[in-house]
Amino acid sequence: MHGQRDMLLQRVGALAQPVADRLGLELVDVEIEGHGSRTVLRILVDREGGVSVEECARMSEILSRQLDLVDLFVHRYTLEVASPGLDRPLRRAADFDRFAGRLVEVTTASDVAGQRHFAGRLRGIVAGRVVVELSGGQEAHIPLQEIAQARLRVDPEEIRRDLRRRRS
Numbered sequence: 001m002h003g004q005r006d007m008l009l010q011r012v013g014a015l016a017q018p019v020a021d022r023l024g025l026e027l028v029d030v031e032i033e034g035h036g037s038r039t040v041l042r043i044l045v046d047r048e049g050g051v052s053v054e055e056c057a058r059m060s061e062i063l064s065r066q067l068d069l070v071d072l073f074v075h076r077y078t079l080e081v082a083s084p085g086l087d088r089p090l091r092r093a094a095d096f097d098r099f100a101g102r103l104v105e106v107t108t109a110s111d112v113a114g115q116r117h118f119a120g121r122l123r124g125i126v127a128g129r130v131v132v133e134l135s136g137g138q139e140a141h142i143p144l145q146e147i148a149q150a151r152l153r154v155d156p157e158e159i160r161r162d163l164r165r166r167r168s
Helices: 002-022 053-070 093-098 156-167
Strands: 026-033 039-046 077-082 103-112 115-126 129-133 139-143 147-152
Touching: 002 026, 002 039, 002 053, 039 053, 053 077, 093 115, 103 129, 103 139, 115 139
Parallel strands: 039 077
Antiparallel strands: 026 039, 103 115, 103 147, 115 129, 129 139
16 A cells, blocks of 8 residues: 555656646645545645745646546545645755755654654755754754655744845
């Protein structure tokens, strides 16, 4: 079952990527939740400065037609195209460099330095390892291939700084 879901995610991603490129959007993630007729196919897209509701709707319209043509799902599903939000997932190596300096939460597939959950300030990638500055100034060096899940943490102070910058 897990293998089928992974294959489906790859096939949907392969269809969604050129659509996102054509619309000038970044394909952040493809997620599938639920099963049977309660399946939700979620496509997360972004762009510098954020993505609009209209852009999400356009992506949904084009991708929906392509998905109908290739008929990947044997049952009904709901397609959602949305912005990744403030707690966006980090998937690709480039994401870890792009968001260096931001707060992150990382969960690993197996123990790294005796733990599986890390939270702190992302420092980027060094020699194939994601570097996270933990509280107390220590650093965790996490092999990229060990990361099961990583996402930005909402930082209220950063939001306030961004709002002040936009007002000026």
